[in-house]
Amino acid sequence: xxxxxxxxxxxxxxxxxxxxxxxxxxxxxxxxxxxxxxxxxxxxxxxxxxxxxxxxxxxxxxxxxxxxxxxxxxxxxxxxxxxxxxxxxxxxxxxxxxxxxxxxxxxxxxxxxxxxxxxxxxxxxxxxxxxxxxxxxxxxxxxxxxxxxxxxxxxxxxxxxxxxxxxxxxxxxxxxxxxxxxxxxxxxxxxxxxxxxxxxxxxxxxxxxxxxxxxxxxxxxxxxxxxxxxxxxxxxxxxxxxxxxxxxxxxxxxxxxxxxxxxxxxxxxxxxxxxxxxxxxxxxxxxxxxxxxxxxxxxxxxxxxxxxxxxxxxxxxxxxxxxxxxxxxxxxxxx
Ligand code: ADP
Ligand code: MN
Ligand code: MN
Ligand code: MN
Numbered sequence: 001x002x003x004x005x006x007x008x009x010x011x012x013x014x015x016x017x018x019x020x021x022x023x024x025x026x027x028x029x030x031x032x033x034x035x036x037x038x039x040x041x042x043x044x045x046x047x048x049x050x051x052x053x054x055x056x057x058x059x060x061x062x063x064x065x066x067x068x069x070x071x072x073x074x075x076x077x078x079x080x081x082x083x084x085x086x087x088x089x090x091x092x093x094x095x096x097x098x099x100x101x102x103x104x105x106x107x108x109x110x111x112x113x114x115x116x117x118x119x120x121x122x123x124x125x126x127x128x129x130x131x132x133x134x135x136x137x138x139x140x141x142x143x144x145x146x147x148x149x150x151x152x153x154x155x156x157x158x159x160x161x162x163x164x165x166x167x168x169x170x171x172x173x174x175x176x177x178x179x180x181x182x183x184x185x186x187x188x189x190x191x192x193x194x195x196x197x198x199x200x201x202x203x204x205x206x207x208x209x210x211x212x213x214x215x216x217x218x219x220x221x222x223x224x225x226x227x228x229x230x231x232x233x234x235x236x237x238x239x240x241x242x243x244x245x246x247x248x249x250x251x252x253x254x255x256x257x258x259x260x261x262x263x264x265x266x267x268x269x270x271x272x273x274x275x276x277x278x279x280x281x282x283x284x285x286x287x288x289x290x291x292x293x294x295x296x297x298x299x300x301x302x303x304x305x306x307x308x309x310x311x312x313x314x315x316x317x318x319x320x321x322x323x324x325x326x327x328x329x330x331x332x333x334x335x
Contacts, residue, residue, distance in 0.1 A: 002027050107304075226312050
């Protein structure tokens with residue numbers, strides 16, 4: 001017997017990369033091997049030199065096909081086995097290795113929106129639903145749209161063995177969130193990309209599309225983010241280290257904003273539980289800050305902090321790499 005391996009990778013689309021996948025039949029007892037694809041169809045190579053390499057980095061059970069079939073998250077290499085320019089994982093893995101002794105963990109809250117055709121799921125054909133206020137963590141068919149799809153996605157993530165931490169309905173109707181973590185980088189990003197693939201794949205079964213658009217509806221409606229919670233071992237034991245991490249993020253705010261997802265200025269307006277992309281500030285329990293220190297962390301005098309700036313459409317390899325470099329780099333510089 002053989003099994004089916006669905007190879008998943010991040011393409012070269014600009015300004016926001018998207019997921020691609022294709023299936024390979026692998027003999028039982030064999031690990032998914034290195035494979036390839038036509039980079040000229042994914043913005044990753046010119047037609048006359050089109051071969052790109054798929055290098056497996058994270059393999060898990062395939063909850064869609066079941067049995068002993070697998071999902072195979074890959075990084076893209078050039079044919080000389082060096083990282084492809086679109087490969088943001090290699091640099092992330094290098095930063096994680098460089099600062100391995102600080103043992104940074106990440107928990108990423110992925111917000112997203114279901115669309116039914118051209119409107120968010122559950123929205124009326126003409127006009128708008130009732131204003132925001134009752135939808136966040138709501139219950140009842142007048143407030144909740146897409147629950148069966150969300151449940152199917154949660155079940156799939158659990159069956160795949162992903163470290164999914166939870167789900168919740170969001171502030172805008174049709175908008176939802178799941179969280180991956182806490183785990184280290186680049187693993188958290190590998191798993192988040194697989195969870196995103198499952199989000200789209202399960203949407204196919206329901207004829208509903210999920211989008212990571214950071215501002216799917218203009219006006220007085222919340223955007224979609226990817227709040228990134230993190231802690232070093234020191235932060236997990238020491239409050240001053242949590243504050244120092246927030247201060248360090250403030251020293252490179254522009255660089256982070258520039259790499260936290262396309263159209264971030266549409267979402268980080270200073271309204272809708274955000275801080276303007278032009279400002280940086282941190283605070284305890286402050287959902288209007290760039291970086292929030294959870295109240296339990298202030299009470300316990302140890303824990304983690306939340307970078308609220310990343311967009312839903314961010315690349316988690318880039319986001320975690322930057323946080324590693326900025327926060328761990330500042331610790332090293334102070335030594
Ligand atoms: P919010 O109140 O912002 O909606 P969530 O419960 O959605 O918070 O997400 C918090 C995230 O923080 C979870 O994914 C969780 O795994 C993560 N987390 C908890 N403790 C830590 C830690 N010590 N280091 C990194 N991430 C953590
Ligand atoms: Mn959350
Ligand atoms: Mn949220
Ligand atoms: Mn949050």
